[in-house]
Amino acid sequence: MTWQSRSGGRARDGEADFLVAHPDLGLLVLEVKGGRIARGPEGWTSTDRTGNVHGIRDPGQQARENHYLLLDKIREFPGWRHRPIRAGHGVVFPDCAVDGALALDLPRKILMGHVDLVRMRKRIPEMHRHYNAMPGAQEGLGSDGLDLLIDTLGRTFTRRCPLVAALVEEERRILPLTEQQVNVLDMLSRLACVMVQGAASTGKTILAAEKARRLAGLLPP
């Protein structure tokens, strides 16, 4: 999911692979990194199944930044009661074994590896509790906060096309007048009354519409 929020007085783009929400436990922003993960002198890398090595952003920093950017965005929601909420972030490495902290900002409690995927029901609440046990931990979302989040993030929609846009598109699709039709219309400009005959789909309506359009152009504004 992506969003744009105002942070520090300027617009910033945020992105999270997953947002996990619970009415009592709060929010978790999860960053997912596939492949074999490593951190070397040049920074973080992910090696895919074919052996290609890709440089990646520091996943802990990425998750943390997006956690705070998302909170900034939520505070902008219309109807959001301005209250602090319980929130945290975590990193998932589905292809890696994780048996301890990977960095000072990536303790084991906010990391998930391959085996944790089958223990998600245990690990996600543990991650929430890790943040909720911190000094100054805030309130849960509450059912109203969760409903607002669902309305804002989870809604699907189909927008109506304004009639004017449909007419513009229809006009664009109408076949351009042929040279012969243009000549007929020019001739009609000198006649007060004419009768046009033709088989179906030969362009009678197009001629009439074009004539009407030209006459409309003669009217004073």
Place this chain on the structure above:
Amino acid sequence: MATMHPRPLPASVRDDSRRSAESRTYEALDTLDDDFHVFNG
């Protein structure tokens, strides 16, 4: 079972081998208890 947004995972993600880690995480998060909502996409 958690409420997933969206459900199902769009084919553009599910069928993209470069996003298999995301697909597997989605399936794992789907096993959370009913009170959880998971947003993706």
